[in-house]
Amino acid sequence: MNVFLIIAGALSAVVAILHIGCIYFGAPWYRFFGAGEQMALLAERGSIQPTLITSGIVLVLSIWSIYAFSAAGVIVRLPLLRLALILITFIYLLRGVAGFFLVSSPMGRSPEFWMWSSLICLSFGIIHFIGLKQQWSNL
Template sequence: MNYYLTAAGCLSALAWLLHLGCIYYGAPWYRFFGAGEHMAVMAEKGLLQPTIITLVIFSVLSVWSLYAFSAAGIIVSMLLVRLALIVITSVYLLRGLAGFYFVTNPIGRSPEFWIWSSVICLLVGLLHLVGLKQQWPTL
């Protein structure tokens, strides 16, 4: 079992769980987690757009956690694990780095959201990177 990929998978799973919480609890959770006032207002109005967007994010994070668990040896091997982990790792790291640009240009979110979310994405990306490097020969 690879502890780095296990931790990365758990963090992705926590993220998808929090996204489900946003759908269930609505506007207060969208606001608290920094989704932006626009998303919160749409949720208050009962519009489907926040739910659909959040379900897409939930779905992506769910698959990402499964790939991390697969590469860690916790669940059955999934198709194209190497390629998937390269893409997942890259997306987390690029999102983490790019988010710091938005601290000065927050586009509807607070600078604090961009700082915290970027740090979290970088952490998860680095866990994936170290775990992927360790598991590479066995994937």
């Protein structure tokens, strides 16, 4: 079992659960987590759009969590495990780095959102990378 990939899977699962909280608790959670005022207003108006977008994010993060647990050896081996972990790691790292470039032009979100979410994604990417490197020969 690979501790870094177990942590990576747990982190993705926690973030998926927080996104479920946004769906359930609505506009205050969307605001708190920096989804932008437009998303919060849509949630307040009862629009289905925030729920659909956030549900998509929950689905992706849940799949990423399951793949990390699979690569760690906690659950059954999933298909395309090596490729999936490479892509997940790359996306987390790319999102982490790219977000820093959006701090000065936040596109409806706060600069703090981009700073914090980028640090989080970059950290998740690094944890995935370490775990992937350690497990490489077993994937």
